[in-house]
Amino acid sequence: MINAFLQLAQVGTGATLVQTLLKSFALGSVYVLIALGFVIIFKATQVLNFAAGALSMAGAMFMTILISDGGLPLLPFGNPLAPAEGETASVVLFFVNVLIALALAALLGLVIERLAIRPMVGQPLFAMAVITLGIEIAIRPFNLDATALEGRRLGVPWGASSWNWGDAVVPKSYIVAVIIAAIAGAGVLLFFRTKLGVAMRAVAFDQEAAMAQGINVGRVFAIAWAMGTALAALGAIVYGMAPFPPGGSVSQEIHPLLALRVLPVIVLGGLDSVAGAIYGGLIIATAEVFAGQYLSQWNSTLGSGYSTIVPYLVMLFMLLVKPYGLFGTPEIRRV
Amino acid sequence: MAFNRPLLRTSYEQDAAIFPTYTQKGAMVAFGVFLVLMGLGAPYISAIPEFFLGPTWINPITNMLPLAISALGINILVGVTGQVSLGHAFFMGVGAYTAVALGGSGDEWQACVPFHEEIGLLEERGQCGLGLPIWVWLPFSGAVAAAFGIFVSPAAMKVRGLYLAIVTVGLVFIGLHLGRMFPEYAGDFESGRKWPSLDFRLWKEETPLIEFSEDGKWFGLIHLSEEQKQYFLLMALLGGFIILAKNLVRSRTGRALQAIRDRDIAAEVMGVPEFEYKRLGFAISSFYAGIGGALWGSYLGRRSPVDWSLFLSVDFIAILLIGGAGTIAGTMLGAVFVELTPEIVKHRTDWLAEQIDASNIFTPVANFLLTTGESGDFGPINIGTVAPGWTMSVFQWNFVIYGVLIVIFLIFEPLGLFGIWIKIRNYWKRWPFSY
Numbered sequence: 015m016i017n018a019f020l021q022l023a024q025v026g027t028g029a030t031l032v033q034t035l036l037k038s039f040a041l042g043s044v045y046v047l048i049a050l051g052f053v054i055i056f057k058a059t060q061v062l063n064f065a066a067g068a069l070s071m072a073g074a075m076f077m078t079i080l081i082s083d084g085g086l087p088l089l090p091f092g093n094p095l096a097p098a099e100g101e102t103a104s105v106v107l108f109f110v111n112v113l114i115a116l117a118l119a120a121l122l123g124l125v126i127e128r129l130a131i132r133p134m135v136g137q138p139l140f141a142m143a144v145i146t147l148g149i150e151i152a153i154r155p156f157n158l159d160a161t162a163l164e165g166r167r168l169g170v171p172w173g174a175s176s177w178n179w180g181d182a183v184v185p186k187s188y189i190v191a192v193i194i195a196a197i198a199g200a201g202v203l204l205f206f207r208t209k210l211g212v213a214m215r216a217v218a219f220d221q222e223a224a225m226a227q228g229i230n231v232g233r234v235f236a237i238a239w240a241m242g243t244a245l246a247a248l249g250a251i252v253y254g255m256a257p258f259p260p261g262g263s264v265s266q267e268i269h270p271l272l273a274l275r276v277l278p279v280i281v282l283g284g285l286d287s288v289a290g291a292i293y294g295g296l297i298i299a300t301a302e303v304f305a306g307q308y309l310s311q312w313n314s315t316l317g318s319g320y321s322t323i324v325p326y327l328v329m330l331f332m333l334l335v336k337p338y339g340l341f342g343t344p345e346i347r348r349v
Numbered sequence: 350m351a352f353n354r355p356l357l358r359t360s361y362e363q364d365a366a367i368f369p370t371y372t373q374k375g376a377m378v379a380f381g382v383f384l385v386l387m388g389l390g391a392p393y394i395s396a397i398p399e400f401f402l403g404p405t406w407i408n409p410i411t412n413m414l415p416l417a418i419s420a421l422g423i424n425i426l427v428g429v430t431g432q433v434s435l436g437h438a439f440f441m442g443v444g445a446y447t448a449v450a451l452g453g454s455g456d457e458w459q460a461c462v463p464f465h466e467e468i469g470l471l472e473e474r475g476q477c478g479l480g481l482p483i484w485v486w487l488p489f490s491g492a493v494a495a496a497f498g499i500f501v502s503p504a505a506m507k508v509r510g511l512y513l514a515i516v517t518v519g520l521v522f523i524g525l526h527l528g529r530m531f532p533e534y535a536g537d538f539e540s541g542r543k544w545p546s547l548d549f550r551l552w553k554e555e556t557p558l559i560e561f562s563e564d565g566k567w568f569g570l571i572h573l574s575e576e577q578k579q580y581f582l583l584m585a586l587l588g589g590f591i592i593l594a595k596n597l598v599r600s601r602t603g604r605a606l607q608a609i610r611d612r613d614i615a616a617e618v619m620g621v622p623e624f625e626y627k628r629l630g631f632a633i634s635s636f637y638a639g640i641g642g643a644l645w646g647s648y649l650g651r652r653s654p655v656d657w658s659l660f661l662s663v664d665f666i667a668i669l670l671i672g673g674a675g676t677i678a679g680t681m682l683g684a685v686f687v688e689l690t691p692e693i694v695k696h697r698t699d700w701l702a703e704q705i706d707a708s709n710i711f712t713p714v715a716n717f718l719l720t721t722g723e724s725g726d727f728g729p730i731n732i733g734t735v736a737p738g739w740t741m742s743v744f745q746w747n748f749v750i751y752g753v754l755i756v757i758f759l760i761f762e763p764l765g766l767f768g769i770w771i772k773i774r775n776y777w778k779r780w781p782f783s784y
Contacts, residue, residue, distance in 0.1 A: 062511045062514070062515075130756050130760070133760045134759065134760060137759075137763070139510060139511055140433050140510065140511065140514070141670075141759050141763065143511060143514065144666055144667075144670055144755065144759060145755070145756050145759050145760070147663050147666065147667075147752075147755065148667075148751075148752045148753065148754070148755030148756040148759070149752060149756060150752070151660075151663065151748055151749075151751055151752030151755065152748070152749045152751075152752025152753050152756070153752070154748065154752075155741055155745035155746070155748045155749055156741075156749075158745070159741045159745055274518065274522070274659065277515045277518055277519070278515075278519065280515075281512065281515050281516070285511065285512070316530070317526060317527075317529040317530035318529060319526070319529060320526065320530075322522075322526070323522055323523050323526045326519035326522050326523055327523070329515075329516070329519055330504075330516065330519060333504060333507055333508060333512075333516060334507070337507045337508045337512065338508070338512070345509060345510070
């Protein structure tokens, strides 16, 4: 163990440390985005959204359809904002397409909330969570089938290019990921200060009391699902950018499991805490990336891909210390 | 037996009986005879499963049986004790790999010293195992899984409800990684390894005492095919475990577990030690999971670490909720429904594909639903070999149906198939009155 720490101090040069830190922040940004999606839905509707995996991937799929196929299937018109065949979009056009994809994802969230979640209001929490599992299973084949066997390109304008800061190589996508997560996180925090956000907090506190105060609880539910799905989709799109493992496309293997990797994040931060999602995402990603970077010489002992279970180990350790997360509300038990 | 008052109970034994009426006893015996005749391939009777599942109907049904044993376990944990777990696949995996370590094909323990650098070649992976007979590895696979369950159970004291569900999701992923870490037991991560067969040996002798992996006569009495032998073995084991589970639920222990499900603090106030019974719930549930996992691996012959994934756990939650949580009959109904529906859909689709050329009343239906995947041929179900596009194969549609069924059942019939049965039964019991 002591040896491990010595190695940790010796192996890395400064540049490695900077790169590793940046990578953890970038991965943390993805986690934060998806965790925010979980938290908003859980806060407003008390549903743990196990469908986040399929919904976020569906959002990323919308993006690839918009930008690579140039329009949605079965619709008579193409996407006028798609780049010409064989070209990549300009940065502005790319983000406009991202916004359209997010809008489509939000629409999907609205539909699902209306069809499957609204009839279940007042049912046990576990039943609601299992409903989302059913949605996950039902949507997933559409995602997988559309990805075919090779990943579908996201058409990121800057590709895998990077800047050089001294010795450190800084991929542009990582910086973009951090900026997007910062904007989204700030946006969510500000949202809870607006009238609608306050209404959502009231609904989270007590649905019936909120209704008695004249809050349209159904509308709050719908908005929460739209926002949650869009945030999860944004996370999946960001994760599709080049130096992240899917390599500039939506991957059939990596993307479906992305949201499940975020479960430790929301346990660490607390299921109903926005601040918890942000801190949790950064802590878990840092643990994962640093373990992946600095323990790699024991790869053969630890098994390849050991870094992906680090979040779960952190989560299990956390449960022994603080069962309801860093910022979560402890369950009040009555006899 | 008061014929006109079916709910009249005159003693406690009568109230706690598994089958309180002669009608139920008779129906159960008839059903048992039906299952045996079905396995023997009796005419007319075996035509029933054949209609739904095709001529190889015995394979999907036998495949379902070990999963039904595991489903009994999740019923005890989630349905009876009320501890939400998505980690059932992990415990199944523990049982299955215990079976492999004890009964696997390798003959020398020395080959199993885990030096990963030396186990590079694919052929050399997954060779570990002591080669012990089934009567050793089957109980052990249950016991080791139960030990893991006891090890995990303190988590159920720390966290409740959805948090516990997430923790157990973590277990499944850690289990998958263990499969990656120990290729000498698990074999290659994708292609897996061979499992010990179901053959009953006294020790490591060459010819098994009772064989389950070849066609032939049993004790010179009755000629059965390999599939029929496995069907009978697993059916008998399932029957035994059903009785065990049923007796557990209606005993003092079972009532204590149910008290914890209904409200754990109240149970503790009444003198039911919460932690001990939660631990017991985990242990029993994992025991069933381990046995089911070992038998499943052994029946299928080859499994890989990726087979014990989260989706297997979700299968069990679906079995429980579609069948009816907390009831043994509901769990069995759920297992049959969840595991056989995809097979039925698949068989009927194959049948529909034949109708395209037959030009009968079903041909337009087949033309509408099916496509070969070539351009100009539309239809939601792809039966061709063309690479996937926007139409999906039956295999993928089965997942969609499965997911939608979970949602529909939870919204419209939270008590599951068992709830539907209760409604039908009560309707006829009260007929012609509606109250």
